[in-house]
Amino acid sequence: MTTVSTSSVSTEVSDIDRSAHCSLSFLIASSLAWLVIGGVLSLINLIQLHTPAFLADCAWLTYGHTQALQETALIYGWAVNGGLAVGLWFLARLGGAPLRGGNYISIGAVFWNLGLTAALVGIACGEMTSFSLLQLPRFIQPLMLVAFGAMAAPGVLAWTGRRKEATYATQWYVVGALFLFPWFFSVAQVMLLFVPVRGVLQTVLASWYAQNVYSLLLAPLAVAVLYYLLPKIKGKVIPSYDFAIYGFWSLLLFGTWMAGRTLVGGPVPAWIPTMAIVASSLVLFHHIILFVNLREVFSPAGSLALKFAGFGFAAYLINGVVDAFFSSRVLAAVTQFTYFQTAQHQLVLAAFSLSIFAAIYYLAPRIVGAAWPSSSLARAHYMASIIGFTVLICALAIAGWRQGVALNNPELNFTAIAGITRPWLLVATAAQGLLVVGNLALGIHFVRLMLTKSTAESLAKFNQPSALEASS
Amino acid sequence: MSAEMPNDPRLEQAAATDESLISAHEKAAAGEPDTHAHYRLLPLALLFVFSGLIFFGGTYLNRYSGHFHSEIFDERQMPGGGAEAAVVQIDPVVLGRKQYALACITCHQANGQGVPNVYPPLVGSEWVNGSEERVISILLHGLKGPITVEGKTYNAAVMPAFGQVPGGGYNWSDEKIAAVLTYVRQEWGNTGGPIAVAKVTELRNKEANRKEWTEAELLQLP
Amino acid sequence: MKNGFLFFFGLFFVLALSWAGLVLGTQAQMGDLSPHYDDLEGKSFPERASGLASRGQLVYQDLGCAACHTQQVRRPEYGSDKERNWGSRQSVARDYVQQARPLLGSSRIGPDLANFGMRAKEDGVDAASLLVSLYNGSEGMPAYRFLFEERKIIGESSPKGLQGVAAPGYELVPTERAETLVAYLLSLKQTYEFSEARPFEPVHANEGAHE
Numbered sequence: 023m024t025t026v027s028t029s030s031v032s033t034e035v036s037d038i039d040r041s042a043h044c045s046l047s048f049l050i051a052s053s054l055a056w057l058v059i060g061g062v063l064s065l066i067n068l069i070q071l072h073t074p075a076f077l078a079d080c081a082w083l084t085y086g087h088t089q090a091l092q093e094t095a096l097i098y099g100w101a102v103n104g105g106l107a108v109g110l111w112f113l114a115r116l117g118g119a120p121l122r123g124g125n126y127i128s129i130g131a132v133f134w135n136l137g138l139t140a141a142l143v144g145i146a147c148g149e150m151t152s153f154s155l156l157q158l159p160r161f162i163q164p165l166m167l168v169a170f171g172a173m174a175a176p177g178v179l180a181w182t183g184r185r186k187e188a189t190y191a192t193q194w195y196v197v198g199a200l201f202l203f204p205w206f207f208s209v210a211q212v213m214l215l216f217v218p219v220r221g222v223l224q225t226v227l228a229s230w231y232a233q234n235v236y237s238l239l240l241a242p243l244a245v246a247v248l249y250y251l252l253p254k255i256k257g258k259v260i261p262s263y264d265f266a267i268y269g270f271w272s273l274l275l276f277g278t279w280m281a282g283r284t285l286v287g288g289p290v291p292a293w294i295p296t297m298a299i300v301a302s303s304l305v306l307f308h309h310i311i312l313f314v315n316l317r318e319v320f321s322p323a324g325s326l327a328l329k330f331a332g333f334g335f336a337a338y339l340i341n342g343v344v345d346a347f348f349s350s351r352v353l354a355a356v357t358q359f360t361y362f363q364t365a366q367h368q369l370v371l372a373a374f375s376l377s378i379f380a381a382i383y384y385l386a387p388r389i390v391g392a393a394w395p396s397s398s399l400a401r402a403h404y405m406a407s408i409i410g411f412t413v414l415i416c417a418l419a420i421a422g423w424r425q426g427v428a429l430n431n432p433e434l435n436f437t438a439i440a441g442i443t444r445p446w447l448l449v450a451t452a453a454q455g456l457l458v459v460g461n462l463a464l465g466i467h468f469v470r471l472m473l474t475k476s477t478a479e480s481l482a483k484f485n486q487p488s489a490l491e492a493s494s
Numbered sequence: 495m496s497a498e499m500p501n502d503p504r505l506e507q508a509a510a511t512d513e514s515l516i517s518a519h520e521k522a523a524a525g526e527p528d529t530h531a532h533y534r535l536l537p538l539a540l541l542f543v544f545s546g547l548i549f550f551g552g553t554y555l556n557r558y559s560g561h562f563h564s565e566i567f568d569e570r571q572m573p574g575g576g577a578e579a580a581v582v583q584i585d586p587v588v589l590g591r592k593q594y595a596l597a598c599i600t601c602h603q604a605n606g607q608g609v610p611n612v613y614p615p616l617v618g619s620e621w622v623n624g625s626e627e628r629v630i631s632i633l634l635h636g637l638k639g640p641i642t643v644e645g646k647t648y649n650a651a652v653m654p655a656f657g658q659v660p661g662g663g664y665n666w667s668d669e670k671i672a673a674v675l676t677y678v679r680q681e682w683g684n685t686g687g688p689i690a691v692a693k694v695t696e697l698r699n700k701e702a703n704r705k706e707w708t709e710a711e712l713l714q715l716p
Numbered sequence: 717m718k719n720g721f722l723f724f725f726g727l728f729f730v731l732a733l734s735w736a737g738l739v740l741g742t743q744a745q746m747g748d749l750s751p752h753y754d755d756l757e758g759k760s761f762p763e764r765a766s767g768l769a770s771r772g773q774l775v776y777q778d779l780g781c782a783a784c785h786t787q788q789v790r791r792p793e794y795g796s797d798k799e800r801n802w803g804s805r806q807s808v809a810r811d812y813v814q815q816a817r818p819l820l821g822s823s824r825i826g827p828d829l830a831n832f833g834m835r836a837k838e839d840g841v842d843a844a845s846l847l848v849s850l851y852n853g854s855e856g857m858p859a860y861r862f863l864f865e866e867r868k869i870i871g872e873s874s875p876k877g878l879q880g881v882a883a884p885g886y887e888l889v890p891t892e893r894a895e896t897l898v899a900y901l902l903s904l905k906q907t908y909e910f911s912e913a914r915p916f917e918p919v920h921a922n923e924g925a926h927e
Contacts, residue, residue, distance in 0.1 A: 034508055070858075071825070078858030085858075086780010115512050148778035152819055182720070186513065188520040194723070201727050209735065219743060221812040225820050226742050230734070238731070253519075257509030262536055263522040271726065278734035284822055287790040289807040291745065292569040293559040294738070300551035307544050314536065324501030351558075351569065355795055359786055359824035384506045393505035400503040429824055432799035436826060440856045485507045489514035564745035565912040567808050568791055589756060667755065 034484040039388045041120035042111055045127035046389055047472060049107035049173075050382060052135050054465040056099025057375075061458035063092035068454050071361075072440075072447040082146040090150045090157035091142055097155060097235060098138050098166070101374060103131065105243040106173055108381040109196035111389070112250055113177045116193050118185035123176035130172030137165045153214060153228040155235050160215045167207055174200040191266045195246035198274060202238045206231060222289050230281040236370050237277025237305075241338070244377040245273070248316050248335055251380055255325050259490060262314050269311035276305040283349040286358060295351075302349045309342040326400060327380040333408055334376030337415075341369045356430060361443065362422025365415050372411040379407065379464070386468065391476025393483055399467040406460025414453035421446035584669075586688065590677025593670055598678075601650065606682045612650050614643040616678050623679060623686035627715045630689065630697050631707055633671050635659055638706035652706060657694075660703050668694040749813050752910060761908035764814050765900065772900025775893045777819055784857075786821035787830045789906065792915055801835060802828040803906055808913045811906045826857060832904040846898045847890050848878060863894040 067088040069076050077083045106127075114121040121127075144150070144159035151157055158166060177200050181193060210231040213219055219227060253260055260266065279301035282294040312335075319335050322328035344366060348357050357363065383400065387393050394400060421443040428439045474480070510518075560566030563573040595604075602608050606616040616622050621643060622629055634657035640649050655662035657671060666674075672691040679686030751760035765773065776782070789803030797803060807830055812818040836846070853859030864878070869887050876895075877887035890898075 033511075074856055074858040075853070078853075079861050081862040084779055084860075086783040089783040090780060116516060118513065150778075150780065152777045152780075152782050152817060154822060186516050188516055190516045190519055197723075198727055201724070202731055205728075205731055206735075209739075213739065218817070220747065221749060221815065222809045222818055222820070223739075223742055223746060225818060227739055230738050234731075250515075253515055254508050254510055255506060259518050259522050263519050264524075265536070265540065267523070268540075271730070274727070274730040275733075278731065279738070281734075281738060287794050287806075288788050288820065289567065289809050289811060291560065291562070291564050291742070291809070292566050292571075293555075293562045294742070296555060296559040296569060297737075299558075300554055303554075304547050304551055307540075307547055310540070310543060314540075325506060326501075326503035327506045351794075358795075359822060363822065383503070387505055394503070397503045404503075430796045432796040436856050483505055487508040487511050490510035490518040564742075564809075567806055567912065568916040570918050571916040584756060669756075 034487055035388050035391055035481055037120045038114050038118075039111075039391070041124060042114055043389045043391075045121070045124040045131070046107045046111055046385075048128055049103050049110075049131050050386065051468065051472070052131060053100050053103030053107060054461070054468055056095050056103060056135075056138070057461045058458065058465055060092055060095030060100055061454070061461050063088055063095055065451065065454045065458055067092050068447065068451045072444050072451070081148075087146055087148075087150070090145045093155060094138070094141060094145060094157050096371065098141070098158065099135075101240060101243075101371075101378075102134070102170070104378045104382070105199070105239070105374070106131075106177075108247060108378055108385065109200065109243055110173075110177045110180070111381075111385050112192050112196055112246060113180040116190055116250075117180040117183060119180065119183055121176055122179050122183065126172045127176050130169045130175075134166060134169035134173065137162050137169060141166075151215065153210075153224075153231070155232040156210055156214070156228060163207075163211050163215065167204060167211065170207070171204055174204070191249040191260075191263075191270065192246040194267075194270050195242040195249070198270070199239050199242040199246075202234070202274075206234045206238065225285065225288070226282070226290055226294060229283075229285060230278070233281035233283075234278055237273065237280065240370060240374045241273060241277065244334060244338060244374045245312065247377040247381040248312075248319060248331055251327055251331050251384060252316055252319050253490065254487075255328055255384075256318060256323070257487075257490065258318070260315050261318075262311075265311050266315055269308050269315065272308040272311070273305065276301045276308070280305065280345065280349075283345070283354075284358070284363065286349070286351055286354040295349075299349045299351070302346045306342055306346055309339055313339060326404060327384045329404065330376050330380035330383065330407070333411075334373050334380060337369055337376060337411070338373035341366070341373055344369065356426035357422060358426070360422035360426040360429065361418045361447075362426060365418035365422055368411070368415050368418060372415060376407065376411070379403075382464075382468075386471055388484070390471055390474060392471070392474040392480035394467060395470045395474055396467060399463050399470075403460045403464045403467070406456050406463065410453045410457035410460060412453075414450050414457065417446045417450035417453060421450065584673075586669075586673035586676040587680065589670065590673035590675070591681075593666070593674040594677055597656070597664065598674065601653075606678070608648070610646075612648060614641055614646075614648040614650075617682045617684065619643050619684075623684055625716060626689060626693060627697065628712050629675060630671070630694055631701070631712065631715060633657065633675065634694070634698055635701065635704055636662075636706035637708070637712075639708045641709045655706065657698055659698070661705070668698065746809050749810055751813060752810065752908075754908075761910070762811055762814050762906070765903050768896050768899035769903040770816075770900075772896035772898070772903075773815070773817075773819070775897040776900055777817060779860075779897075782819040782821040784821075784823060784825040786824055786828045787818070787904070788820045789828060789830050797828065800827070803831045805906075805909065805913045805915060807906055808910055810910055810912070829901065829904055830906050833902045834905045834907050836902055843895075843898045843902060846901065847894060850890075850894060850898070851878060851881070851888070860894075863897070864888055864890050 066077065066083065067085065070078075070085045070088060074085070110121065110127065138158075141158045141162045144162065145157055149159035149161070151160060177196065181197050184193075210227060213227055214224055214231075218224060249260070249266070280298050282290070282298035283302060285298075286295040288295070316335060319328055319332045322332050347353060348362070348366070383394070424446070425439055425443050428434045428442055434442075558569040560569060560571055561573050566573055601613040602616050603613075608615040614621075621632070621641070632653065634655065636655035637653040638651075640647050642648075654664065656664040656666045658665050658667065668691050672689045672694050676688040678684065679688065751762060753760040787807075789805070789807045790797045791806035792798040792804075811830075812820075836842070847864075850860055851864055866882050866886050866888050869885055873887050874889050877889050882888040
């Protein structure tokens with residue numbers, strides 16, 4: 023229950039938020055820009071699936087190029103910028119001190135985004151590395167690593183300089199992501215690009231990297247959002263919180279071993295996909311603990327942020343179950359190499375994106391000091407995202423399953439397979455278009471928010487929260 | 495009194511301070527179990543689930559990992575089960591045909607007829623279809639000087655040594671020599687039987703270093 | 717979590733564990749995998765690609781062909797790889813040791829190409845007809861016109877020109893990228909029978925040795 027403060031100035035918006043205003047606004051703005059750009063590239067990519075002749079004459083936009091472009095823009099543009107903005111704000115808030123080194127964040131973000139632009143131009147010119155989720159051209163990767171370090175350093179400072187000795191689950195997850203990403207990014211750079219390992223070892227390492235992006239970067243940031251927003255908005259302590267620590271370590275321990283799911287039946291020793299299948303099942307322990315902790319998020323009680331978070335959490339849980347079942351060899355015989363894997367990728371992205379949207383809707387007014395200007399834009403974005411993601415993922419999954427069944431039938435040639443999947447791909451394209459429209463609405467809305475001035479009146483609208491009781 | 499509705503999407507209200515968030519959860523993590531009955535069962539339930547997952551994982555790993563062997567690519571296979579490990583049975587006629595086309599064809603021709611007065615034919619030749627020792631020796635160490643085949647004389651300067659002998663440029667393994675002879679002895683209507691690899695090895699070891707045979711020396715062989 | 721040092725050690729440990737297992741472990745197992753020298757054939761397999769084909773691999777990588785085509789054959793009973801004549805045996809690690817960057821691919825929007833050279837030889841597809849199908853596009857693959865250039869005929873027309881398209885006085889010739897790409901595609905073979913690639917026959921009956 024919230025209680026209204028008697029003083030005119032709420033301490034809910036404080037120096038912490040003001041210190042983060044410049045740098046985090048820039049991060050969120052660039053993440054939303056990349057979200058829209060990536061969404062458009064993804065739309066072109068989907069169109070090329072059912073209409074191969076679309077833009078086929080353009081050497082920069084072959085299907086292979088748009089595939090690499092959209093995945094790079096969405097992961098390195100939207101996910102890293104958005105996740106960092108949200109994560110750094112959580113660390114600052116929970117650390118209880120204003121963000122130090124905000125300039126480093128801004129400079130790092132500038133170089134990160136410049137580097138990403140150069141990377142996308144490089145990919146369009148054919149310099150991509152051909153490793154899934156690591157398509158950034160070789161020449162730009164060291165710069166990206168340094169820029170990430172600059173952006174993450176203030177987060178580390180917020181952790182080490184925290185006011186309270188005790189820490190909360192959100193902080194573990196964010197610090198985990200901030201620390202692990204530079205490590206596995208640099209390992210992948212060295213062992214794949216600069217001193218490459220030989221033969222299929224490259225494939226194994228590339229799989230390891232891609233899985234780590236999902237399990238050690240995207241997943242922890244999404245879960246951090248859920249752990250923060252639920253008690254903050256509902257005002258209740260997380261049930262069975264003493265198990266949250268096991269959930270954290272089980273994600274980290276088992277998540278990275280899931281690399282190799284995509285190598286079932288491939289030219290790698292059989293133990294690698296077998297380990298991945300086992301790890302995919304073991305990581306369900308993490309999902310069970312999360313469900314026990316966070317199931318209240320499914321009753322959002324009218325809060326928009328919690329509605330987003332609820333769908334994001336549902337996508338996250340479904341993703342865990344789908345990964346566990348569909349990595350098994352029996353089902354992978356059908357779904358491997360099909361659009362079903364694209365659907366799985368989109369499911370991870372949906373879980374992450376919806377959680378980050380929830381966080382953005384929560385934190386952006388606080389760093390600006392004023393409420394969002396338009397509720398219709400917020401609702402439009404919400405409907406577009408939910409409908410868009412649901413339809414996109416279901417359409418791709420069905421298309422992928424039918425493609426897989428058809429591929430395993432040697433009588434059907436590829437024209438027939440294309441005919442079978444075409445209607446579902448058209449539906450998926452429409453859903454992606456809806457997503458782009460929704461994200462554009464969010465982008466416009468954010469720009470309008472940035473232009474809103476923070477006044478005493480707008481600050482007064484923030485209720486003063488009370489202290490959380492220790493047990494519910 | 496707040497002017498906003500309680501659930502306005504334009505502004506999410508916080509219901510707890512950050513400090514209390516941390517301290518309340520610190521207490522929850524450290525604290526006594528809840529009085530609610532079903533929470534006390536939770537640790538047991540989680541332990542049960544985790545054990546089940548570990549059991550599944552362990553069994554699956556045991557069965558389908560090929561014991562982490564680097565050369566097992568089929569998950570159903572176990573290491574050490576390869577019955578026909580590295581022994582590959584090659585058909586000597588197939589190999590011999592290939593070797594003939596590589597080396598012998600230039601002189602003895604594709605049809606085995608040779609060139610009149612120069613290179614002897616292999617078709618119906620008594621040298622080819624007759625004594626094993628003689629024909630193996632020709633191939634191993636080479637032949638120098640004229641040779642009479644089916645009444646006609648052939649005056650090629652020399653037939654090179656094909657075996658692994660000093661001065662030999664071809665260094666064919668015993669398997670290759672046996673193969674090419676087996677091939678020639680059944681091709682173009684020839685009726686000689688196959689040549690065993692062991693016989694080639696025996697003869698090579700017997701006459702290790704020698705120069706090319708002459709016809710007279712060969713006729714002394716059994 | 718109060719103990720900051722333990723926390724960071726834990727983070728390091730989980731990543732190091734999976735790196736040691738998956739990356740170092742496979743490096744230890746397969747890092748020195750080398751081509752197999754066959755006495756009877758007198759050469760080692762897999763064979764090294766010719767210079768043109770190596771440049772063609774760069775073009776393949778550059779164009780992003782791996783986004784639609786895989787280059788890995790699955791074992792005979794797993795899927796329909798063998799029935800589609802994509803390969804009579806499973807691809808193994810040794811097939812890729814000579815490649816600077818194996819382009820295994822992860823999507824089969826188009827057919828698998830691991831044995832494309834072998835299939836082309838069987839079907840009588842040569843470089844010229846492959847260039848024509850690159851220009852025209854085929855089934856679901858778009859026409860890659862930018863791999864060709866139309867130029868004015870100066871003196872004699874080039875023998876590499878594609879017939880029937882260019883305006884009078886002009887000829888349509890493949891660019892160097894197209895030629896190297898075609899050379900690369902025609903070199904793709906995984907036909908050598910490595911011992912580890914032999915299909916595994918599961919034994920159903922018990923060996924009666926213990927009677």
